[in-house]
Amino acid sequence: MRSRRIVLTLTAVAMAGALAACGQAGSSGSGNGGGTASGKAGCAPVQGTDLVALTDDKKLQNSDNVIPAINEKAASPALVAALDKVSAALDSPTLIALNKQVDVERKTSQAAATGFVADKKLTDGLQKGSGAIVVGAANFAESQTLGEIYAQVLKAAGFSTSVKTVGNREAYLPALEKGELQVVPEYAATLTEFLSKGKATPDIDKTVAALTPLGKAKGLAFGKPAAATDQNAFAVTTAFAQKNGVKTLSDFAAKCSGQATILGGPPECKERPFCAPGLQKTYKLSYGSFTTLDSAGPLSKQALKAGKVSIALVLSSDGSLTTTS
Structure with a gap:
């Protein structure tokens, strides 16, 4: 589980x-x-x-779309634009295929991410940013693969990136709020319910509208949600x-x-x-x-x-x- x-x-x-x-x-x-x-x-x-x-x-x-969660201080236009490009390329069949590569074919998350980034040409035409970015990942393969994708695209945008597997939400969310992590792949409905029970809906736009002020109160910003859900x-x-x-x-x-x-x-x-x-x-x-x-x-x-x-x-x-x- x-x-x-x-x-x-x-x-x-x-x-x-x-x-x-x-x-x-x-x-x-x-x-x-x-x-x-x-x-x-x-x-x-x-x-x-x-x-x-x-x-x-x-x-x-409820709408559990993949969404980048960002420490508000790190949410520069170049960083958000790079993560939004990932979201635009990530639909549910693609996420299933990525998970199949790791869970069934036994590729590493890094290898699956590299193939996805190259196939979707996600490093082309990025705004240029700078600074160190630590991408957090939860302790399951899908999160680690998404974290690797985020890190590779941000690196191509000029950031110095690393991926750190932190554990569960109770561990990585405080680290994101404190700025120990700058970016974490999240899930819209689950995070919304974690922050305020009863706020998530089956409509992703309504869920994000509820999530945005909840995140802001914690010092968090968000990129655009992907079509992909888990x-x-x-x-x-x-x-x-x-x-x-x-x-x-x-x-x-x-x-x-x-x-x-x-x-x-x-x-x-x-x-x-x-x-x-x-x-x-x-x-x-x-x-x-x-x-x-x-x-x-x-x-x-x-x-x-x-x-x-x-x-x-x-x-x-x-x-x-x-x-x-």
Whole structure:
């Protein structure tokens, strides 16, 4: 489980007491999912080697777009422009591909970053800046890769850069506020909720509008958010998607509500508003049973591939996902 992620994002009232539980894996096994699938056929699991995340077309999840967080004193026009250029080139399929290189193909974060920067020509036409910039990264691969990308582009813009892996948000955010770090790759909704619970929304513009004054009060500024997100998502096998003709969660709810459908996720998924209850409320999804797995981890992906569950909770930037169904 990635240290930065609150996989099952909570409402404002419930979030504080549940952070630890969201990171704990559940034991395998099936149980009553609390769905309303009586009389409907549903869609049985389909084995497959490839996974695809279904589009959250009704915006159940909050907008956890990648966004550069900057110590306000370091936020020169040249630095912000360089980071904005990175954001403009970073969409979700690209982030999945970067994570695949590191998590699946076992490249280093530095090597994956170098290839991305060269492929997107991110060092061309940059404003020139100067000074020492320490880019902070959290202790998981995606953050470290993003940190390497930021550092390489800023170096091309004339800054003297280094990357420092700091740990979790509780460690790196104070360092960023104090100026011990100058830049950190962040996630818009998660940081907004960290600073003030209940302020994040599924709309990235509204989330950034809420985040900006919260950050300013801490001495922080922000670059533009990327299109790329790392947030809760629900995946099926590509074989399942093709057999049942589903690309979105609305498709899934319309075609697969019913007794044969098995939902997989961590044990708390059955109570959390952005997991099973959210699927039921926002998409009117019903399912026959629930299988207890881990929090968007290897057990969930293996259960999908083995045909044990029809749909399961994953992270939208997981390197094992395909970008087409």
